[in-house]
Amino acid sequence: MMRKYGVADTTFSRVDMGSIAIKTINKEDSDAEILRYTVPGIKDLPVAAKKLIEEGCNGVITLGWVGKTMLDKYSYLAASIGLITVQILTSTHVIDVTVHEDEADSEEKLKQIAIDRASKHAKNLVLLVKEGKNALTPYAGKGLRQGYNNAGPID
Template identity: 80%
Template sequence: MRKYGIVDTTFSRIDMGSIAYKIIKNEDEDCEIVRYTVPGIKDIPVAAKKLIEEGCDGIITLGWVGKTALDKYSYLASSIGIIIVQILTSKHIIDVTVHEDEADDEEKLKEIAIDRTIKHAKNLVKLVKEGKNALTKYAGKGLRQGYRDAGEID
């Protein structure tokens, strides 16, 4: 049985963890999902590592970044930590992050968060179920998460 991990934060302004859970379960009915909620983005790397050590085949991390320079530095530290965990464990960790300065209004931020979470949860399931070539057919298509696809250039 495949096992997925979801790491989310209390700082997020949308419950992206519940969205990811529903999508993963819909895409892979015969799986186990473990959710681990931490305070903020700098706590994400260790939570992801712990879930991998508990047998998760892949992880989706769901973070929210404020508008200040300090917030952005915190995200950079978290992102580097996530990358290190991926390298050390050879497991996919799909980093889904919403930045408060991506949109001026809260409704648009919500749309971005939901779209990004749904699309990346599906990407994680494909990678875990089908392996390294699961996304190859989508290469060069200009696909985006959180926004409309950019499309390919002929």
């Protein structure tokens, strides 16, 4: 069975995380079909994810960028609720990947966070789509992080 992945990203992002996710998915699942849908901003991601699922995607990764203002944070909250709603309505994983401009003090650090987060979450999506609901169970409680070094478990 051909697995189909959706990649939804935004023009507001300052790093092309969509291309990073696609490269990672292709590496992890060479038989995959990938559909990409680019929208202006994070509040457009829920409908993009839903349309990708309607086009047959077995899972979707959304990649957004959140500015520094309170308005940006409220916009992210609205988008996040929309993405959760899409997951509930479709019973399909939508992995929400965002970079917040205020989580680093340099553009280079933001770029590294974006690359790390997009690639690690793309791997998570592939595991969930290929192997199902127990695919990530061996990693539970390990303190794994996306965008930063792993925190590690507390023994």
